[in-house]
Amino acid sequence: MSDDILKYQQLRVVIVGHVDHGKSTLIGRLLHDTDSLPDGKLEELEAICKRRGTDALEWSFVLDAMQAERDQAVTIDTTQIWFSTALREYVIIDAPGHREFLKNMISGAAAADAAILVVDAVEGVQEQTRRHAYLLHLLGLRQVSVVINKLDTVGYDTERFQVVAKDIVTYLQSIGLSASHIVPISARHGDMIAARGDNMSWYQGKTLVDVLDSFEVAMPPLARGLRFPVQDVYRYDDKRIVVGRVETGILRKGDTVLFSPTNEKAVVTSIEVWPDDKDKVEAHAGESVGITLDQKIFVERGHIASHETNPPMLSNVFRAHLFWLSQKPLRVGNSYKIRYGTHEAMVTVQSIDKMIDTQDLAQSDEVGDVERNAVAEVTLRARELLPVDPYIDNFRTGRIVLYDGYDVVGGGTISMDGYADQRRSIKPKSDNLYEVELLTSYEARAQKNGHYGAVFWFTGLSGAGKSTLAMAVEKELFEKGYYSYVLDGDNVRHGLNVDLGFSPEDRAENIRRVGEVAALMADAGQVVVSAFISPYREDRDRARAAAPARFFEIFVKADLSTCEQRDPKGLYKKARAGKLPEFTGIDSPYESPENPELVVDTQHNDIDTCVQQIIRYIEQNIVLSEKEGHKIVALS
Amino acid sequence: MYQYLDDLESRSLYIIREAYKRVDPLAMLWSIGKDSTALLWMVRKAFYGRVPFPLVLLDTEMELDEVYAFRDKLVKDWDLPMKSELCPPEEDMDKTLPPATRAAMRKTEGLRNLLEKEKYRGIIAGIRRDEQAMRAKERVFSPRTLDGDWDYKDQPAEFWDQYKTEFPDGCHVRIHPLLHWTELDIWRYTKRENIPYVSLYLAKDGKRYRSLGEKNITFPVDSEAATIDDIIHELETTKTAERSGRAMDKETEDSFERLRASGYM
Numbered sequence A: 001m002s003d004d005i006l007k008y009q010q011l012r013v014v015i016v017g018h019v020d021h022g023k024s025t026l027i028g029r030l031l032h033d034t035d036s037l038p039d040g041k042l043e044e045l046e047a048i049c050k051r052r053g054t055d056a057l058e059w060s061f062v063l064d065a066m067q068a069e070r071d072q073a074v075t076i077d078t079t080q081i082w083f084s085t086a087l088r089e090y091v092i093i094d095a096p097g098h099r100e101f102l103k104n105m106i107s108g109a110a111a112a113d114a115a116i117l118v119v120d121a122v123e124g125v126q127e128q129t130r131r132h133a134y135l136l137h138l139l140g141l142r143q144v145s146v147v148i149n150k151l152d153t154v155g156y157d158t159e160r161f162q163v164v165a166k167d168i169v170t171y172l173q174s175i176g177l178s179a180s181h182i183v184p185i186s187a188r189h190g191d192m193i194a195a196r197g198d199n200m201s202w203y204q205g206k207t208l209v210d211v212l213d214s215f216e217v218a219m220p221p222l223a224r225g226l227r228f229p230v231q232d233v234y235r236y237d238d239k240r241i242v243v244g245r246v247e248t249g250i251l252r253k254g255d256t257v258l259f260s261p262t263n264e265k266a267v268v269t270s271i272e273v274w275p276d277d278k279d280k281v282e283a284h285a286g287e288s289v290g291i292t293l294d295q296k297i298f299v300e301r302g303h304i305a306s307h308e309t310n311p312p313m314l315s316n317v318f319r320a321h322l323f324w325l326s327q328k329p330l331r332v333g334n335s336y337k338i339r340y341g342t343h344e345a346m347v348t349v350q351s352i353d354k355m356i357d358t359q360d361l362a363q364s365d366e367v368g369d370v371e372r373n374a375v376a377e378v379t380l381r382a383r384e385l386l387p388v389d390p391y392i393d394n395f396r397t398g399r400i401v402l403y404d405g406y407d408v409v410g411g412g413t414i415s416m417d418g419y420a421d422q423r424r425s426i427k428p429k430s431d432n433l434y435e436v437e438l439l440t441s442y443e444a445r446a447q448k449n450g451h452y453g454a455v456f457w458f459t460g461l462s463g464a465g466k467s468t469l470a471m472a473v474e475k476e477l478f479e480k481g482y483y484s485y486v487l488d489g490d491n492v493r494h495g496l497n498v499d500l501g502f503s504p505e506d507r508a509e510n511i512r513r514v515g516e517v518a519a520l521m522a523d524a525g526q527v528v529v530s531a532f533i534s535p536y537r538e539d540r541d542r543a544r545a546a547a548p549a550r551f552f553e554i555f556v557k558a559d560l561s562t563c564e565q566r567d568p569k570g571l572y573k574k575a576r577a578g579k580l581p582e583f584t585g586i587d588s589p590y591e592s593p594e595n596p597e598l599v600v601d602t603q604h605n606d607i608d609t610c611v612q613q614i615i616r617y618i619e620q621n622i623v624l625s626e627k628e629g630h631k632i633v634a635l636s
Numbered sequence B: 001m002y003q004y005l006d007d008l009e010s011r012s013l014y015i016i017r018e019a020y021k022r023v024d025p026l027a028m029l030w031s032i033g034k035d036s037t038a039l040l041w042m043v044r045k046a047f048y049g050r051v052p053f054p055l056v057l058l059d060t061e062m063e064l065d066e067v068y069a070f071r072d073k074l075v076k077d078w079d080l081p082m083k084s085e086l087c088p089p090e091e092d093m094d095k096t097l098p099p100a101t102r103a104a105m106r107k108t109e110g111l112r113n114l115l116e117k118e119k120y121r122g123i124i125a126g127i128r129r130d131e132q133a134m135r136a137k138e139r140v141f142s143p144r145t146l147d148g149d150w151d152y153k154d155q156p157a158e159f160w161d162q163y164k165t166e167f168p169d170g171c172h173v174r175i176h177p178l179l180h181w182t183e184l185d186i187w188r189y190t191k192r193e194n195i196p197y198v199s200l201y202l203a204k205d206g207k208r209y210r211s212l213g214e215k216n217i218t219f220p221v222d223s224e225a226a227t228i229d230d231i232i233h234e235l236e237t238t239k240t241a242e243r244s245g246r247a248m249d250k251e252t253e254d255s256f257e258r259l260r261a262s263g264y265m
Ligand SMILES: Nc1nc2c(ncn2[C@@H]2O[C@H](COP(=O)(O)OP(=O)(O)OP(=O)(O)O)[C@@H](O)[C@H]2O)c(=O)[nH]1
Pocket: A017, A018, A019, A020, A021, A022, A023, A024, A025, A026, A056, A058, A059, A060, A073, A074, A075, A076, A095, A096, A097, A098, A149, A150, A151, A152, A153, A185, A186, A187, A188, A189
């Protein structure tokens, strides 16, 4: 037998669409018409249908094996079944159409290379037709064809076919998908499945089987940048083998690889497989292998190896385009575990930026909680720097799965639009030893203090409540036993910055110094609360860069008129009278934070509520839990 | 030959290593049949010749003699961490079950006892989706409830190779690294990798076993396939279902569903 490459290719095709539109029936019939059912299966089905008293033969029973599925005539869970055409082998994935089982639809569809969207000729495009199509897109499927089913029930009417076809094409186009073919079929009677049948001579296009054969098998992503997420590290016979799967690109013996987020480099000295193969010098995308390195650098599960020239970005904040599967809605402020590749991290929902109605594609900025089966764009923030790839650059590593407790609750793709790579803020490799030394001591101090040091940077208009909140927060932290300290105008202007005035340059320098001091204190283990207007983004970003991964920007928010009404020190009055030039908010701008870690609304909440909100947030970010403690990366 | 097997194998290695990293303590069911022996081979690949968890035979003392002999030889040749769990007698099984299903139930109970004793959090099993329609609905990491049941009407979402690996105390997870393989794939792989197999799979006097189970409830099927190449050729053309020689699958419409729901492989 020849190893005809095409013949042994497997293509995975998922069948999706609204409940009852005939997905399972279609698959059962497809298997029958291509002579792929095992002997006796048809007779078995006939007997079951007879016993159950269904009038027609239910082809869906080939897939719908559960009693509950047959009793209710609905697919509950996804299933996979094999068949082959003259061209190649297929794995056909059946997906449930009922909205209740969307998690199962996703579990099936995420494994596919291509999709067939089934639409009932009578019912036309329905809620799950649209939602499934949208999710196909979000799951990254680009090869999609449509079948309009149950043409028998509309007398094989070409006009009805045209109407439904037009509807679905319009919707697909609006989400950036295009159907390669649209086929009129009758799943029950087998028209246009494997054979054309006699009922639709008006249709000139391909049969379903021909459409399947026209899909392309995805080639392994060899041309993308190398990503080798570390799955585990084995120590066998004095050898340290770093195992994992090459997600994209090619890994070669002799390559220098860079590990993220540690920024450590080493040379690949061998590619390890079993039984031993000395000729193995390359591993391609998709291969599970092991490697050995020329240096004893620290490597563990979750680190991602890449080539030096094309590493993942490092960031502790990113956007995600998510689908949500949990009964418990996703809310701002909630924390979830994310996994991508072999990496795992805790993230907090910083904001919900957009809700997408998959029915009319209305994008709403009126955001509430994200309910089950909904799609949204959110901003997620982690405590430490994560190696991340935007989905557009890497479809294997650029997607995340979210967990709440034990359960998978959602998934989505990563976008880094508007976020900078924070890798440059990490020390270069020559400072290796020094860095490790500091790493230990930051950790050691945290262990001794019982909490991490960090900077909580309050920013906001004069009169927004920064100082009041800072003092109250600091007092409570202190009473709770944390090592805390407030930096504000009063205690720096008289000493550290006594040489600075209020010119724009001096203001910038003022903030720069405060940022550096705060960073040092945080490194020394203190919880620093700073209260400066700090109106310019650039200045705040610089303060953040001084303490990356332990800098938390807190926007103390109240609008100008509220602050002006409060005017506790009479400064607005003076500014309005022209006696205080370049006063922020009056004749000098305040640049609101684009992505603060926390927003505190003093306009609508009383002081005490705000203080408690801040305390909760601070405690979440400084407590030492044994499990997560070690993950905070110390940087300097 | 058959390059696509590399891809299937690679996915299985990934799953095996995930299980080892994330679930502890862990054990693997080795029924000595073609699937779990191919799986065992992949375990050795994943861990560079080692088997870092116990292999368990749920022993009803009703396996065919050749099966026991094959086991003993491989345990010796490959230095395997073998463990046998004697299953409780048939009299103890639910009397409302049809006879073959009842016999099969002994393995479920044996597994329950094993879990109770050893407190395993994960059990690796070599089942495949193409064997049987209920198995086709399985997850790669398939959680079992506190009483060991499979809640197949409400399975966790599983996508992008991220699995459910954490559970409340007392629950366990079945791990299925071969779910995406077919019977034909397994034989092509067994041939390519030169993996040993029990000779009962080869035809003698016009009959061979396609699936090995206990001698009271498993029967050989008609076949002339006397070599592994013959088997592969037979499977490329046959329309006989793999488990057609298994009595318990078809006693009633739901017999296999009931077996699996209560913990059968
Ligand atoms: N007349 C007619 N009936 C059909 C056709 N295809 C499916 N049906 C019937 O439509 C009903 C639903 O079919 P299923 O295959 O179970 O639908 P499904 O899309 O798999 O449903 P879910 O999986 O529950 O979402 C069954 O009673 C089928 O017999 C068709 O081409 N013509």
